[in-house]
Amino acid sequence: MGKIEWAMWANEQALAAGLILFTGGIVGVAGLFRGWQFAAYAVAAGLFVCLLEYPRSRRAKGTGVERKWQYGLTVCVKAFGPLTRNYYARAFLHAALCIPAGFILATVLGCVCLGIASLIYLSAAIHGEHWEPILPRVEVRRPAPSIKNPPQNPPPRPPAEMRRKNIDDLEGASYDNPMAVIDEK
C-alpha cells in the first residue's frame, strides 16, 4: 500500500557505505598491510561516493528534507546532468566502484555495503525514479489584489449570504431599510 521510494533508502545506504569504505581504507593504509594499494583506492572511492550521495533528492510528491549545507554539492551533482540523474547509471557506478575494494580484508565490508546499495539503486531505477535536485524556490511576488468589489450598499449591510442570494431577483434580494431612504429634494 503506498508508493515506496527506494531511492531514499539507497541514498542513506550508499552514504553509510562510502563512510565505511573510507574508514576501512584508512585502516588498511595505516597498517601498510599486504595489498595496501587497494586500501588507498578505497579511501578515494569512499570519499567520492560520500560526496556524490550527500545531496538528497527531492521526493516525487511532497517536500524533501535537505541535509545541512548540501546546496553546494547539489549544484555540482546537478552539473553532470543525466549521468547523476539516472539511477541505472548510479547503480552500475557503485557496482563498479565496490569491486576493487573486495580484495583485501580491511575494505571488504565497504564493498559488501556498497554492493547492497547498488542493488537497491537498481530497484529504484526499475521503479522509474530519478534524482531531482532540491533547489530553493524563487518566490514570485504577485501584486496585491486590488479591491475589486467595493460594497454596493450603504450601511447597514446584511451578511454576504443574503447579498448573494438572488442576483436575478433584485426586488427579493433587497432588504428593508429601517429608515426610508428618500431623496429630500
Next chain:
Amino acid sequence: MCRTLLTFVRGTHTVSSRKTRRLLDRSKTFHVACGVAICIFSVVHVSAHLVNVMNFSSSYSEDFPALNFALPGLTGVLLVVILFLMFTSSSYCVRIYNYEIFWYTHNLFIIFYIILMVHMVGGALKYQTNIEAHPPGCLRANHSRAEEQGEELEKRVQEEMPCKAEAHFQPHCPQTWLWVSGPLCLYCAERLYRYIRSSDPVTIVTVIRHPCDVIELRMLKKNFKARPGQYIVLNCPNVSSFENHPFTLTAVRVQRNSKLFPTCSRHVILKTHEYTYPWYCPTENKETFGIHLRVVGDWTERFTQMLLPDLTRDLDILPVVHQRRYPKLYVDGPFGSPSEEVFNYDVSLCVAGGIGVTPFACILHALLDGWMGFRLKRLYFVWVCRELRSFYWFAELLSTLHQKLWHENKPDYLNLKLYVSQADNLQVGDEKYRLLASRLLVGRPRWKLLFDEIGRTNKRKRVGVFCCGPKGISRTLHRLCNSAHFPGTTFEFNKESFS
C-alpha cells in the same frame, strides 16, 4: 519496546512513582540509544578482530597450528550486514516517508539475535587451558633460541624452565545467550500476547464525518479497558494486511472506584444538583471507545472510502445511523502514553495542535463524566488550529464541559484558549458556540506570556505541561519549561513521542 509491559507498569500507581513513569516516556529514546551503542561497539569489535587477524596472519606459526586464523567468521559478516541494513533504514527520513522499509528491515532483528547467539560457536578466539604446565616463554624440546643477544640470553637461562606439556588451546564457550535470551523471550511473549489479544475483530458502532477531513469512529470490543490518554493500533486487512496505524483514543469509559462514584444515573444527578443539563448519560455508550482520524495518507483515505462509500465530501456532521457493511477491523492496544499523567498534577497545561487534540479530548470526556476524583485542580487547555472549522470536532464537548463546571461552581477549573492561525474565513454563523467564539484568538499563541500568566496564578505549584502537535511547538515549550524564568512555579514537560 515491550509496550504492553510498559503500559502495565504505568498503570500500577502503587508500584511506580511519577518519576519512574516519566522515565517510561523515554522508552523509545532508550531503545535508540541502545541501537547506537550496538553499532559503535560493533565497529570497535570488528576493528579489533581485523587487527587480530592481521597480527595472526603476519605471525603465522607452525608451532601452534591451533592458533592460526585463516577465515573471517561468516556469522560475523552476516551480523554486520544485517546491522548495516537496520541502521541505514532507521534514519529519520526513511522512517517518516517510507515507514514500511523501516519496519520490515527492523524485523530482521530476530535473525540478528539468532546469529548472534551462534556467533561464538565457530570458536575463533581461544584461550590456553594449561598455563602452569606450559608457561609462556618456556623451553621446548628440539627448539633453540638462536636470535637472542648477549646479556639477555644469560638472564633468561636462569628463569627458563622446560615445558612439561604441549600447549593446549580451547575456544571460549558462548555467553551471549545469557544476556540476550531473557529480554528476547520477554519480547516474544509480549508479541504473542498482543497477537492473541488483537485477534478478536471489533464491532464498528458509529461513523461520523466531521469537517476538515476528520472521521469519528465508535467501536465496541469485549473486555476492552482503557484509560484516558492511551492509544490503539488499527489494522484493517481489507485496506492493507500488514499496515498498523496508531490512533489516540478520544472517548473511553472511565473505570472508577465504585464506592466513591456511583454509576451515573439520572436520579442521582437530580438529587445533588438543582440543574439538569443537556449532556447524554454515558450509560448509553457504556463500553464503546472512539477515535478521531484525520484523512491524510493513502491508508486513511482508503479506510474512509470503505466506511463511508456513498457520502459526498460536502456534507457536514451527519451521524450514520443505519446498518452498513463495515470492513473487518482489528485493534491492538491500548498502549500508554505520557498524556495519562494529566490527572496526576495539581495544575496541567495541555497544548494541542490541530488533530493533536485527540488525547486531550479523551481527558475532557473523562472530566465530563466526573471531575471530582482526580488530583487535578486546574486545567489550561490551549488548542491551535489552522482553520476555524477544525474547532467543530470538539466544540460540543468543550461547551458542555464548560457549562457543567460553571454549574458545579468550578469556574476556574477549565481555562480555554483557542487560537486560529489562518485569518481568512472567520465568519462564525453559529450562535450555539458563543463561548468558544469569545475565547478565540487569531494568530499564534505567545508562549512566554502564557507561561508568565500561569506562573503568576499558580505559585509554588508544579505544573505539568503536555504537548501534542508539531515539533516546533513541542521544542519551544520544552525549552520554556527548562528555562528558569518563572520563579516559584515548576513546569514539568512531558514529552510525547509518536509511534
